[in-house]
Amino acid sequence: MIYGVGMLDSALTWDYASALLQNEFLDMVLKIVEGIQVSEANIAYDVIKDVGPGGEFITHDHTYKHCRRLSQTRLMNRNTREAWEEDGSQDIVDLAYEKSMDILNNYRPKPRPERVQRELDRIYAEFEEEARERKARAVA
Amino acid sequence: MTINYKYANLLRSGGFGLNVFSDDDVEQIHLTTLDVLWNIGLKIKSARARDILGDHGCVVDKKTDIVKIPANLVEDAIQSAPATYRAHAIDPENDYVAGGKRTGFVNFGEAPALMDPMTRKVRSATKKDVDDTVRFVDTLENIIGWERPLTAQDLDVHMASIYNTYAFLKYSSKHGFLGIYTVEDFRAAIRMGAVVAGGEDKLSNSPLFTFSADPVSPLVLTEEGTDVLIEACTFGVPIKINGLGLAGGTTCVDLASTLVTHNAEVLGSITLGQLVRKGAPMVYAGSTSMMDQRTTLAAMGAPEMAMISAALAKLAQFYKMPSWVGGG
Numbered sequence: 001m002i003y004g005v006g007m008l009d010s011a012l013t014w015d016y017a018s019a020l021l022q023n024e025f026l027d028m029v030l031k032i033v034e035g036i037q038v039s040e041a042n043i044a045y046d047v048i049k050d051v052g053p054g055g056e057f058i059t060h061d062h063t064y065k066h067c068r069r070l071s072q073t074r075l076m077n078r079n080t081r082e083a084w085e086e087d088g089s090q091d092i093v094d095l096a097y098e099k100s101m102d103i104l105n106n107y108r109p110k111p112r113p114e115r116v117q118r119e120l121d122r123i124y125a126e127f128e129e130e131a132r133e134r135k136a137r138a139v140a
Numbered sequence: 141m142t143i144n145y146k147y148a149n150l151l152r153s154g155g156f157g158l159n160v161f162s163d164d165d166v167e168q169i170h171l172t173t174l175d176v177l178w179n180i181g182l183k184i185k186s187a188r189a190r191d192i193l194g195d196h197g198c199v200v201d202k203k204t205d206i207v208k209i210p211a212n213l214v215e216d217a218i219q220s221a222p223a224t225y226r227a228h229a230i231d232p233e234n235d236y237v238a239g240g241k242r243t244g245f246v247n248f249g250e251a252p253a254l255m256d257p258m259t260r261k262v263r264s265a266t267k268k269d270v271d272d273t274v275r276f277v278d279t280l281e282n283i284i285g286w287e288r289p290l291t292a293q294d295l296d297v298h299m300a301s302i303y304n305t306y307a308f309l310k311y312s313s314k315h316g317f318l319g320i321y322t323v324e325d326f327r328a329a330i331r332m333g334a335v336v337a338g339g340e341d342k343l344s345n346s347p348l349f350t351f352s353a354d355p356v357s358p359l360v361l362t363e364e365g366t367d368v369l370i371e372a373c374t375f376g377v378p379i380k381i382n383g384l385g386l387a388g389g390t391t392c393v394d395l396a397s398t399l400v401t402h403n404a405e406v407l408g409s410i411t412l413g414q415l416v417r418k419g420a421p422m423v424y425a426g427s428t429s430m431m432d433q434r435t436t437l438a439a440m441g442a443p444e445m446a447m448i449s450a451a452l453a454k455l456a457q458f459y460k461m462p463s464w465v466g467g468g
Contacts, residue, residue, distance in 0.1 A: 001236075001238055001243075001244050001245070001246055001284065001285075001423075001462070001463065001464045001465075002243065002244070002245050002246065002449070002465055002466070002467040003245070003246040003248055003249070003287060003465075003466060003467060004245075004246075004247075004248045004284060004465065004466055004467030005245060005246070005247040005248055005280075005467075006247045006248055007247075007251060007289075008255065010437070010438060010440050011249075011250075011251055011440065012251050012252065012253060013253045013254055013255055013262050013289050014251045014253070014254035014265070014269075014273065014289045015254065016254075016255070016257045016276060017253040017255070017257065017292070019247060019257075019277070019280065019289075021342070022325060023280040023281070023282050023283065026245050026282040027282065029245075030243075030245075030282065032156050033155050033156055033157075033243055034155055034156075035153060035154065035155035035156045036153075036457055037152075037154075038152060038153075039152075049261075064230050065334060070339070089321075090348060097198055097257050097260065097360065099258045100276070101257055101258065103275070103276055103279050104257065104272055104275070104276060106273075107275050107276070107278070107279050109274075109275055109278055109311050109312070110313070112310065112336065116335055116336055117310065118334040120306060120309060120310055120332055120335055120336070123328070123332050123335070124302065124328075124332070126301050126305075127299070127324075127328050131296065131298060131299050135296075138463035140383045
């Protein structure tokens with residue numbers, strides 16, 4: 001396990017945009033760690049034979065079927081500069097903050113059963129009360 | 141098409157990796173660590189820990205609290221510490237199995253402030269921010285567990301730790317990596333965790349979180365951290381032993397030496413944990429880096445940290461234990 005996502009200033013400041021960007025960089029890191037898997041299926045000899053010298057792979061069924069094996073980006077933009085400018089030249093950091101706000105505003109986890117929530121609240125309140133009493137005693 | 145055939149004893153390269161050490165390098169670090177643990181020892185500030193270790197043949201100096209640990213106890217602990225553990229998630233779909241060469245990523249913890257995503261100004265973290273990070277990290281599919289990114293500043297330190305556990309248990313669907321600093325925080329986490337797991341026995345069999353005990357370099361185990369370690373091993377909650385050395389500051393400027401003292405702190409803690417309960421799940425961990433010699437600050441993104449992290453992962457593989465290291 002390797003920790004480290006989402007911090008600025010030597011871990012004094014949490015930053016959503018940086019966490020989101022790094023989550024995407026990890027797509028790339030994990031892709032590299034996966035390495036080049038050599039096997040009969042991955043060598044796909046028959047596809048090479050099918051396409052033949054001077055042919056093309058773009059329209060081959062094998063390419064269509066497995067195109068998601070190649071890395072894809074979400075925030076990073078692999079377009080040409082012209083296309084990026086036509087789309088409004090959005091800065092990747094701006095985009096990351098925009099997506100962060102989108103997650104914070106819209107992502108709702110499935111709630112725990114009500115009984116569990118009540119019990120958690122009760123235990124938390126109990127410790128809060130203990131802490132308050134301890135503080136009161138310390139002041140006295 | 142071709143004639144059907146089979147390969148005999150074919151070896152595949154399973155992925156990219158680094159060669160940090162030769163086998164002899166690892167052996168030398170290991171043997172020197174055993175020498176350090178027996179002839180120099182660890183200063184152990186927990187009386188409970190000193191008693192347990194003393195009962196099993198360690199030499200305890202009552203005046204200095206220095207405990208000398210014989211090699212056979214350390215070797216036994218290396219054998220009995222599990223090579224793998226399942227980091228159970230609140231939604232079992234998100235379980236992560238740690239160990240061997242499997243690699244997964246976790247966010248960084250634990251900061252007092254955050255960059256407000258609306259205003260883009262740095263401000264103090266609140267309870268609501270803690271809740272938000274749990275929901276947010278839940279959506280990051282490359283992050284295998286929620287490590288508390290923030291300490292809420294609208295609470296005192298003690299309640300802030302309990303609040304992290306509470307928010308995690310309330311909103312997350314992943315495994316939790318929690319900072320539990322006192323036996324009381326531990327008690328709160330177990331009681332609340334049992335509510336979500338469906339009972340203390342279930343939580344003990346399938347723990348939803350991993351705790352952390354941080355030795356202090358060089359060669360010191362703190363009182364409260366070590367007591368939490370004893371409690372965690374007794375209960376069955378996995379615990380990371382997270383060394384925090386700074387080469388050129390709290391450890392030697394030579395990285396091989398830094399690795400030896402780091403290793404001694406971790407293996408000493410693991411020996412204690414395995415004496416508390418044989419087979420208790422423990423993680424070989426480290427956030428060791430270097431002290432910038434000009435500013436005297438911890439340099440978290442330094443190349444030394446990358447090398448130390450890779451080296452610690454290698455040592456953990458040598459000991460057949462799951463590892464946790466800093467990515468900077």
